[in-house]
Amino acid sequence: MSYLENAVMMLDNVGVADVLVPFFLVFTIVYAVLQKTRIFGHEMDRKNINVVVALILGLAVIFPHVTGRYPAQYDVVNIMNQALPQVSLVVVAVIMVLLLIGLFGGESSWIGGSVAGGIALVAFVLVVYIFGAAANIWSYIGWLNWLSDPDTQSLVVVLLVFGLITWFIVKDEKKAPGEGFMKGFGDFFRRPGQ
Secondary structure, eight states, X not given: OOHHHHHHHHHHHHTIIIIIHHHHHHHHHXXXXXXXXXXXXXSTTHHHHHHHHHHHHHHHHHHHHHHTOSOGGGOHHHHHHHHHHHHHHHHHHHHHHXXXXXXXXXXXXXXXXXXXXXXXXXXXXXXXXXXXXXXXXXXXXXXXXXXXXXXXXXXHHHHHHHHHHHHHHHOOOOSOTTSSTBHHHHHHHSOTTO
């Protein structure tokens, strides 16, 4: 084992993956949502309230995990540690698709229409499936057992990719440039005022 691998193992033994990473993740997401939504008002002193609420919720996730009060298969930290690498894989896959589109000359002007909603829906379904599989929820729903087979998952991904490629090849080019199919997706990521 290399020194870097030993250092990672030492950090894992100290509890970074079980305590610090989930705490900071929950704290950061809750704080960002509270700052963005301004639930407690617009004043600057409300920032302190947002920090305290985010801190409490972050600790509320960690303490039952450390003390062993979560039921074994419903431990939030274990579910997060199982699901987040797969969610990260979905994010990397989406970014790679966008890079390939950009490589072949695609611009944000052709991004639009109902695809933004479709991509958001597919991403949402994937994230729900990943977290449900990490929590072992799908084993209780009989008709969804086929989704846990890796061969079936590969077949579904291949069919979706070929369907998307076929759609790109045979789609009707009636719309003017900038009114295309993924314009809304590009507008979603464009900053206001750009």
